[in-house]
Amino acid sequence: MHVRGVRVLACALLLAIPALAGRPAAQQTASVRGRVEIGHVSTRRPAAAYPTRSVPQPALAPASEVRHVVVYLKDAPSRAVKPVRTAIRQEDENFIPRVVAVPVGSVVEFPNDDPIYHNVFSLSRANTFNLGRYPRGQTRSRRFDTPGIVKVFCEIHSHMTATVMIFSHPWFAVPSEDGRFELPAVPPGQREIVAWHERLGDKPELITVEAGRPSEVNFVLPVPRQ
Amino acid sequence: MRTPPRLIARTLAVTLVTVTVMLSVVFIVLTIETRDRVRAAETSKLDATEKVFSQEEAARQGDQLTMLTALAEHPRIKAAIDTYFSEMSFGGVPPDQEQSLRQTVRRQLDDLARAIDADTLALLDANGRVFLASGDARDHWPVGQPVEMFQNVAVLPGGEAFRVTAAPLRLAGDRDIGTLVLATSLDANYAQQLSNLAGAGIVIALGDRVLARTVSDEAARALVTAGAELGPMQMLDDDEYAIQPLFSAGPVRIYSLSSIDNAASGPTRDALEALGAIAMGSFLLATLGSLWLARALTNPIDTLSRDIATMSAAREYGRMLQPTGSSREIDGLATAFNDLMQGLTNAERDTRAAYVGAIRALAAALDARDPYTAGHSERVSAYSVLIARELKLAEADVDVIRLGALLHDIGKIGVADEVLRKPGPLSASEFEQIKRHPALGARILRQVPFLAPHLPIVELHHERPDGKGYPFGLRADDIPVAARIVHVADALDAMTSVRAYRPSRGTSFALEELQRCSGSEFDPACVDAICAALPTASPLLEPQLQELLGRGV
Numbered sequence: 001m002h003v004r005g006v007r008v009l010a011c012a013l014l015l016a017i018p019a020l021a022g023r024p025a026a027q028q029t030a031s032v033r034g035r036v037e038i039g040h041v042s043t044r045r046p047a048a049a050y051p052t053r054s055v056p057q058p059a060l061a062p063a064s065e066v067r068h069v070v071v072y073l074k075d076a077p078s079r080a081v082k083p084v085r086t087a088i089r090q091e092d093e094n095f096i097p098r099v100v101a102v103p104v105g106s107v108v109e110f111p112n113d114d115p116i117y118h119n120v121f122s123l124s125r126a127n128t129f130n131l132g133r134y135p136r137g138q139t140r141s142r143r144f145d146t147p148g149i150v151k152v153f154c155e156i157h158s159h160m161t162a163t164v165m166i167f168s169h170p171w172f173a174v175p176s177e178d179g180r181f182e183l184p185a186v187p188p189g190q191r192e193i194v195a196w197h198e199r200l201g202d203k204p205e206l207i208t209v210e211a212g213r214p215s216e217v218n219f220v221l222p223v224p225r226q
Numbered sequence: 227m228r229t230p231p232r233l234i235a236r237t238l239a240v241t242l243v244t245v246t247v248m249l250s251v252v253f254i255v256l257t258i259e260t261r262d263r264v265r266a267a268e269t270s271k272l273d274a275t276e277k278v279f280s281q282e283e284a285a286r287q288g289d290q291l292t293m294l295t296a297l298a299e300h301p302r303i304k305a306a307i308d309t310y311f312s313e314m315s316f317g318g319v320p321p322d323q324e325q326s327l328r329q330t331v332r333r334q335l336d337d338l339a340r341a342i343d344a345d346t347l348a349l350l351d352a353n354g355r356v357f358l359a360s361g362d363a364r365d366h367w368p369v370g371q372p373v374e375m376f377q378n379v380a381v382l383p384g385g386e387a388f389r390v391t392a393a394p395l396r397l398a399g400d401r402d403i404g405t406l407v408l409a410t411s412l413d414a415n416y417a418q419q420l421s422n423l424a425g426a427g428i429v430i431a432l433g434d435r436v437l438a439r440t441v442s443d444e445a446a447r448a449l450v451t452a453g454a455e456l457g458p459m460q461m462l463d464d465d466e467y468a469i470q471p472l473f474s475a476g477p478v479r480i481y482s483l484s485s486i487d488n489a490a491s492g493p494t495r496d497a498l499e500a501l502g503a504i505a506m507g508s509f510l511l512a513t514l515g516s517l518w519l520a521r522a523l524t525n526p527i528d529t530l531s532r533d534i535a536t537m538s539a540a541r542e543y544g545r546m547l548q549p550t551g552s553s554r555e556i557d558g559l560a561t562a563f564n565d566l567m568q569g570l571t572n573a574e575r576d577t578r579a580a581y582v583g584a585i586r587a588l589a590a591a592l593d594a595r596d597p598y599t600a601g602h603s604e605r606v607s608a609y610s611v612l613i614a615r616e617l618k619l620a621e622a623d624v625d626v627i628r629l630g631a632l633l634h635d636i637g638k639i640g641v642a643d644e645v646l647r648k649p650g651p652l653s654a655s656e657f658e659q660i661k662r663h664p665a666l667g668a669r670i671l672r673q674v675p676f677l678a679p680h681l682p683i684v685e686l687h688h689e690r691p692d693g694k695g696y697p698f699g700l701r702a703d704d705i706p707v708a709a710r711i712v713h714v715a716d717a718l719d720a721m722t723s724v725r726a727y728r729p730s731r732g733t734s735f736a737l738e739e740l741q742r743c744s745g746s747e748f749d750p751a752c753v754d755a756i757c758a759a760l761p762t763a764s765p766l767l768e769p770q771l772q773e774l775l776g777r778g779v
Contacts, residue, residue, distance in 0.1 A: 068399075094398050123302075123309045123330065125323045149316040151309040158301035161308060161397045165316075199401060201315020 029185035030209050032073075034217040036179045036195055038065045066179045069221065070101045073171035073183060074192040074204065081170045087111060087139075088152070088162050090118045095152060095162030099198060104147055104168045111139040119155040126150050126166060163198055186215075195219040234520035241516040245508045249501065256497050264490040265468060268426075269458055272470035272482050275424040279472050279482075282423075287378070290391040290408050297338055297347075298393040298406045306330040307349070307357065307395065308403050328358060335360040346388065346409040348373075349395075352402060363388075363411045373407075376476025380409060387412045387432045387478050412478065414438045420472070426484040427467075433477045441467075441483060449481060459486075526550035530560055544571050581676065582629060589632040592639060596647050598725050607631035609715030609756065614708075616755035623708065630683030631712045637667025637684065649726035661696045664688055687712040692746045702749075710749035714740060714756055717748065733760070 083105035088095045091113045100108065110120045112134055120140065121130035126148030131140040133156065144150060147168040154160035165172070175181040183193070188211040194202045205217045310327045313319045319327070331349060339347040339360040348359040348367045354375065359367035366386045367373070374381040380390045388409035395404040410416060412430045417438035421428040427441035431450045439446035444463035452460060460469050466486040473480040533547050544567070547560040589603035610631040614624045638646060641663055645656045652660065668685035671677045686709035689695035691702040695713075705713075721736035731739075737757050744753040 098398065121305070123305050123327060124313060125320065149312055151305065151312050153301060153305040153308070155301045158299045158304045159396060159398050161304075161401075163312065196316065198312070201312075 028211045029187055030212055031214045032183040032186050032191070032193060032207065032209065032217060033214060034071070034181055034193075034219065036066050036069050036071065036175045036181065036219045036221065038069075038179075039220055039222045066175045067097060067177065068099045068198045069175055069219075070099060070165050070196045071173050071175065071181045071183065071219070072101070072165075072167060072194055072196065073169065073186060074194045074202075076167075076169040076171050077187070078168045079170060081167075083107070085109070088164070089113050090120075090154070090160070093154075093157045093160055095154075095160055098161070099163045099165070099174065101165040101167065101172050101174055102144060103170065104166055105143065105145055106166070107141050107143045108164055109139050109141040110152075112136050117156060118160075120152055121155055122150050122152050124148070124150040127164075130155075165196070193217050195221060197221050233524050234517065237516040237520040238513065241512045242509065245505075245512045249505050249508065253498070253501060256501060257494060260494045260497050261486065261490050264493060265459065265466075265486055268468040268484040268486060268489050269470075272424070272426055272468055272484060275426060275482055276470045276472055279420070279424065283473070287391055291393065293342060294391055294393040294406055294408050297342075298395050300334055300338075303331050303334050303349070303406075304395050304397065304403065306334075307351070308397060311351065311403065331358050332360065342408070344408050345411045346407070348407040348409060350392075350405040350407060352404055354405070357404060361409075363409070366411070367409075374476075376478070379412075379475040379478045380407065381432065381477065385432070385435075387430075387437055389416075412437050412480075414440075420480070420482070424472075424482045426482045428472075429481045429483060431479045431481070437478075441485070445483075445485075449483065456481075522552055523556075526552035526556045530556070530563070534563070543567055543574075585629055585632050585677075588636065592635060595638075595643065598723065602719055602723065603632050603635060605719045606634060606712060606715045609718055609760075610708075610711045612759045613711045613715060613752050613755045616759040617707070617711070617751065619707070626679045627683065627708045627711060630680035630708055631715060633667070633671070633677070633680055634683055634687045634712050634716065635663065635667070636670055637663030637665065639670070640666040647726075661688070665697045682706040683708045683712050685709075687716060689713070690747050691749055694747075705749075707749075707752075711752050711755075714748050714752040718756060718760075 081103035084102055085107045086100055086102060087109040088097065088100060089111050090096075093114065093116075095110075102108065110118075110131060112118045113136065115136050117133045117135055119131070119133045120142075122128055126146045127142065127144050127150045129142055131142065134140060144164060144166040147166045150164040150166065152162040152164060171183045171186055173181040173183055186209050188209045190206065191209050192204050192206055194204045196202050200221055203219060203221060205219065207215050207217050209215055306327045310319060310324070313323065335347055335349060335358055344361050345363040346359055346361040346367055348364070349357045350373060351357045353372075355372050356367045356369050358369065363386075366382050366384055366388075368383070371383050373383075375390070375392070378389060378391070380388045382388070388411055390410075391408045392405050394402045395406060396402050412432075417428040417430055417440050421440040427445075428439065429436060429441060429446045429449050430438040431446075434450050434453065436443070436446045436450055441449075442463060445465065445467065448462040449456070449460070449467075449469065452462070456469055456471075458469060460467050462483075467483045468486060469481055469483045471479060472482050529550055530547060537543065537545050546564050546567075549557040549560055551557065586604075593599050593602050593604075607628050610627045611624055614627045619627070641659055645652065645659050648656065664685050664687065668681055671681050671684055683706075685697070686700065686705055689698065689700045689705045689709060690713075691705070691710075693699045693701040695705075718736050718740060721731045721739060722733055724730050737760065740748055740753045741757060744750045
């Protein structure tokens, strides 16, 4: 839902740019495009003498790792963006999708699609909450009014985790499955574009945005092999 | 010359030296044997300990891991840590949030640490740094410090080492956000526990450093220094140790070791006590045995020696030695001695018989020179014996007198026949010739050593108590009693014998004449003796005498 919302928004902006081309205000921004690649590196194994109990994992492969990346403009001026309504489902003891990015004021729903109880809580400063336990078919939701990062967990299933990133500006994107992203109408000047990954945190790139000229920035993230 | 030692001393010495040598050998063998056994026992004890320890440790590790894996599923700890590091990487964590998150984790961790009674329950972040630690030893786990993790062992920046079990904190997508570590301090306390369990010394080493020990510092250091060259038996600080590595991980080594000297002291002392008792018994038995043996030899020998000495002193050469009954050999010796003495006695009797015969033959030859003096020497001998017996002289003296009397006139060999057989009275010079016969006889006898006892009789049988005799004119007591007896007997026979110039004067006349001259010419005791003895002389006692007397009368 959220992804679709972002795409709709992005498409609308893209369509709007040529329409606004003749207007001087439109001339003062430029889009930033790019591609995120995930390069695997060997992971450091925990020190344990005996094989640890594996956390049960769904048989399905998770969505492409690039879907756990959020590209955003750092230190951007606040600008009101229309809130959206999106959902993080609880399915096979996982939050799906694991990463969402929304503007301030958006509401995230947490429908329980599993035949078991789930719980949703967060200790994050941006939004501390506990939606309690609820069974299959029920949905509980939470509005995110503070920009920042909110980690969401299930009190019953300790491995379940999701991230909600809340922005007070429109310059953020989750790459498409082929890794491509575009931040439209970025104000010109020295800008810091950051690719955040749930394991790696922020990876910044400095670019100079010139009005009317689209910039390109690519990220290669070394993500520990799973 | 040195006096040879007593037999008993020799027996004792030999026996005791033998026993001592045997006991010494037993002592040495026993000591070595005991030590060998202790070595084997200690080695197998440590071996068994190592097996038990390995199994116990495996079981403990398994239990701890199961427990820890369950603990690592704690949702609030995971949430707090993941939130902390996510926020940290996104925009930083303000102090109040940090405190709140850490507090959340700390509370959970403290509860868990208390519940499982761990030295330390530590939470490491994804980079292996300490996020939080709980438990008694948490001060060794400073927040933010990296921990060197080996299999089952963690080495901390402060130089401490811990036995650890670790379980990852894992989130969806196999994402490890940290490690939960259950740590047991490898300190003196742990070493002591292991030592109690193993019943042996324990040394915990980190590299070439001694972390903890229950043996002496020197031994522990020597053990750590020996390192790779350790054998199952090792000299450490002048003491032999059996050594068994219990555990090895990373730079940490745990050894169990046991001092052979300590372990051997008990059994060795027991063995020596037993040996000491045996030694006492052996010495006692050996002493008694050798004393008995020596006495079994020396006692009969002493008895025989004493008997022989008594025999020698009493000149009773005919007496037989009594068999001692102690041993065949010694009785054989006694019998041989008896046979020897018997032989000697027989030989002496034969010799004596031969020489008595010779003397008699000599005396008879002498008497035969003059028909009137035939049998004179034999008769004088018989009278002399009669007197000697009456005077209660010793039998040996009687023997001397008997033979002496037979020989008393031997000197007359040197007197010319004319003088000797002259029927009439002798001239002075002839008498002088006669008077020379005692000295002459003495001179002849002096050349025959075994006739020496008879010499005084031959030389002095014409001396008179009043000093008017010849050759020396001795007085009374200066004249030997044997000579006095023979003097009386000679006179008696002379008076009772027929002479060429007169008939026999008769016995009673002769006796009266003797009594008349008693004191002056004759010894009164001898005269009294012959007067008492002659009339009652039993022909049964002295058959020869009757014959002799008959012939003489």
